[in-house]
Amino acid sequence: xxxxxxxxxxxxxxxxxxxxxxxxxxxxxxxxxxxxxxxxxxxxxxxxxxxxxxxxxxxxxxxxxxxxxxxxxxxxxxxxxxxxxxxxxxxxxxxxxxxxxxxxxxxxxxxxxxxxxxxxxxxxxxxxxxxxxxxxxxxxxxxxxxxxxxxxxxxxxxxxxxxxxxxxxxxxxxxxxxxxxxxxxxxxxxxxxxxxxxxxxxxxxxxxxxxxxxxxxxxxxxxxxxxxxxxxxxxx
Numbered sequence: 001x002x003x004x005x006x007x008x009x010x011x012x013x014x015x016x017x018x019x020x021x022x023x024x025x026x027x028x029x030x031x032x033x034x035x036x037x038x039x040x041x042x043x044x045x046x047x048x049x050x051x052x053x054x055x056x057x058x059x060x061x062x063x064x065x066x067x068x069x070x071x072x073x074x075x076x077x078x079x080x081x082x083x084x085x086x087x088x089x090x091x092x093x094x095x096x097x098x099x100x101x102x103x104x105x106x107x108x109x110x111x112x113x114x115x116x117x118x119x120x121x122x123x124x125x126x127x128x129x130x131x132x133x134x135x136x137x138x139x140x141x142x143x144x145x146x147x148x149x150x151x152x153x154x155x156x157x158x159x160x161x162x163x164x165x166x167x168x169x170x171x172x173x174x175x176x177x178x179x180x181x182x183x184x185x186x187x188x189x190x191x192x193x194x195x196x197x198x199x200x201x202x203x204x205x206x207x208x209x210x211x212x213x214x215x216x217x218x219x220x221x222x223x224x225x226x227x228x229x230x231x232x233x234x235x236x
Contacts, residue, residue, distance in 0.1 A: 007167065007228045014223050015168045015185040019192065022199035025219045031149060031194045038114040038147040039070070039105075042129075045139040046098055047088045055087040062087070070112045074102045097134030104132055118148045125150065137179055145197070151188040154197050155179045158204025165208060167225035 005017045034041070040060070048056040062084045067073040073081065078095050085091035105112055108128075117125045122144070129140035137155075144150035155163075155178045163169045168185070169178050186192055207214045215221065215231045230236040 005223060007223055007225055009223065011168050011181075012185045014166060015182065017223060018166060018168065018220060019186065019196050019199075021219050021223075022203060023195055026199050026202055029195050029198055031146075031191050034147045038117070038143055039112055041143050041147055042101075042114065042135070042139065043098060045142050046101070046134050047085065047094055049094075050089040051087075059085045059088040059091070070102055070106070074099055074106070094134065097132075101132040101134060114143070114147070117144065122150050122152060126152070137176055141179065145190060145194055149190040151183075151190055151193060153179055153183045153186065153193045155182065156201060157210075158202075158208075159197060159200040161210060162200045162204045162208045165213070165226035166220055166223055 005013055007014075009017070036044070043063075044056055044060045047059050051059070063073060063081065066080070066084050067076050076084075076099075078092075078099065081095040081099065082092045085094055088094060102112075105114070109116060117128070120128065125144055125148070126140050129135050129143060130137065141152040141154040144152050145154060155175055157175075159182075160169075160175045160178055163178060163182060164171060164173070169181050173181060182196075183193070186196060203218075203220075204210075207218050208220075213226070213231075215224075215227050218224065218227070221227045226236075
């Protein structure tokens with residue numbers, strides 16, 4: 001019989017057990033069908049920075065209503081595009097970056113298809129995406145994992161928070177460094193990485209919330225540093 005995993009286990013052991021526990025808790029997800037096409041994923045994720053999913057969606061679909069084609073988005077007056085993005089945070093800089101990014105995509109792929117990323121090695125595809133204005137590590141990894149099943153791991157605020165509280169990463173680890181640390185502790189398999197990302201994302205939204213986490217409902221109690229060091233001691 002395998003020994004019980006506890007909060008004192010190594011980060012690598014806890015990371016794998018977190019994956020298994022949340023797979024069981026939320027149900028294993030199928031990666032085969034992307035939730036949206038690659039261009040939609042890219043532009044929406046650029047809009048999502050410091051913005052709720054609902055407001056990101058409003059901004060994206062307002063843009064598509066006013067400018068149905070990507071060339072029309074490129075040539076739109078930046079003031080009008082900014083207004084279309086008014087539900088998103090920082091709509092002006094996002095409008096400028098999206099227009100610049102679209103111009104660069106058009107130079108590489110006149111039909112605005114990102115399928116060329118499928119054939120690129122991971123590091124090359126990451127570098128190309130992150131060369132676009134307004135595209136950082138999280139956006140690049142989301143597009144490559146969700147749409148092209150590359151073995152990368154997006155770390156957003158929810159994934160980062162849950163990982164730190166449980167003790168998968170240290171308290172002083174940055175969000176950018178967390179991408180590398182967590183990825184090294186998981187198999188380089190897109191379905192595993194996809195489920196790990198989605199499940200920690202949901203967990204951070206629903207249970208391990210920023211304010212008043214619902215530890216009493218959490219299946220990760222046995223592993224969790226926060227639960228043992230803070231909640232059980234009545235410190236939070």
